[in-house]
Amino acid sequence: MEIDLQPVGEIxxxxxxxxxxxxxxxxxxxxxxxxxxxxxxxxxxxxxxxxLSDMFLDDLKPFKKAHTYVLGITDVDLYTQGLNFVFGQADIAGGVSVISLHLLKQENYGLPASNDLLIERAQKEAVHELGHNLGMGHCEDGTCVMHFSNSLIDTDVKKPFFCSHCQPKLAL
Ligand SMILES: [Zn+2]
Ligand SMILES: [Zn+2]
Incomplete structure (x- = not known):
């Protein structure tokens, strides 16, 4: 497989x-x-x-090729029906996903910018959405990358990789 990082807007x-x-x-x-x-x-x-994140997913679908997963990255604040915000969203059938850096940036909470924190959080959200594309569901383990993030605290608690329960499900 291959991963196609697709900036949506300037990144x-x-x-x-x-x-x-x-x-x-x-x-x-x-x-x-x-x-x-x-x-x-x-x-x-x-x-x-x-x-609305769903429209980003629709725009990414034409870029999907066999054995390639398309991960969109944007800087704007995303939401979807029924949720106040999303860090990211996957279209499992479509093989595409999108993450937003907006809520991962310290400066958007009035704090000093941190590149290390931003990249760490972006990795977690990207691995999480790609995990969905690879057929994985949410994990109850709060430290697993497949744990659902309700808030940035959840994102910061989880690790940027799969737990020992989820890792074997990764069929690449
Ligand atoms: Zn999820
Ligand atoms: Zn897990």
């Missing part, structure tokens, strides 16, 4: 390179960085000042 190239390296280490497969595509403006909700 810092240093972040993409670090994420590429980390995903390669977790999944052991080739990871490529694609040219950015534009943010779907029709996904913007003026009331919520957020973007």
């Amino acid at each position: 810092d190239y240093g972040i993409l390179l670090q994420l590429k390296d980390r995903l390669h280490r977790v999944f052991g497969c080739p990871v490529v960085i694609s040219d950015p595509v534009s943010i779907p403006q029709e996904a913007f909700s003026a009331d919520r000042k957020q973007y």
